[in-house]
Amino acid sequence: MKLKDFWKFSAKDIVYILIIGATVFFGYRAFMDLQAQVEKSNIAYKQLSDTLARAQSEMVTKAELNQIATTIGVDLGKIKGDLSKLDARLRAVGETVASIEGGINSDQGSDDSIDHDPGQQPEECKLCDIHGYTASIQVKDVKIGSMPHASVEFDASREKPWTIRYDDVDVKVKTIVGEQEKENGHLVFYHTISLVNKSRPELINKEFKLKVVSSEFKENISTEKRFYWWAPHLDLNFDNNFSLSEKDLYRPGTSLGFSVCAYGRTKSDNDWRFIRIAVGINTNKNPYLLVEPARYNLGRYLPIMNDLWIGLGGFYDGGFGVSISIGTTL
Incomplete structure (x- = not known):
């Protein structure tokens, strides 16, 4: 043609x-x-069960996200430094709260007792010990929810009779993160919070789940863009090849290409790609080598296909020519 x-x-x-x-x-x-x-x-908070909840989530600006982190007492300095090392960006900040219901339990008996010798006591004191508490140390467990986390001992034979023992307790916050399958979709967070008593051998392998009462995250979709020196991509293209040296000016072909650098929001979400080298075959069944200095993502402006690239470069198939390629990433 x-x-x-x-x-x-x-x-x-x-x-x-x-x-x-x-x-x-x-x-x-x-x-x-x-x-x-x-x-x-927004994504609303939802209580899936007493111990499992979906967090509330809404989109905010970068400045609002930083302010929220300050409000809830999170220092973003070290976090951002660590994210930078991972080639990641801050997306969300949130706070999850679990509740331990309080209450008053009066007229409680002892959970345990420890036999001991109270020593010599005046005769008149024996009349005061109606229930025989001086014969043993009284022990009462203190619980968080259903998990014992401390014990109180009462020794009536001592001038200062109370002893409180606190157990070592781990708090475990488990977070599962999903992401909506659309551009700039919400992250979806699910949380469970549990306690583990590390001081009592019979409880060390058991988790006591707490009731989650609220969970809220603020997300920021970053629009900042940067240049990536190493962001390799493979692509498949249809090339409109126009020869500069022969009568048969238009020789279309198909090529497989490899680009090295990119500019965009992330390494995979690009506006531009640079230094593309491709090999292809044209309608005359002749192979050719194609080099493009840059290509642009037209898919950003299309409602259906968001990964459609156009590039201008030069090709060689025994003669030199100019090529306009259109294709997509593999």
């Missing part, structure tokens, strides 16, 4: 192109309006 024939369009062709363009444009506008509404929506 010659170049002059390639660019010939009839009036009917132009009308079709305009109709398709208008459909894509208005479809894209409707999609973006819907997307904006979705991003403004």
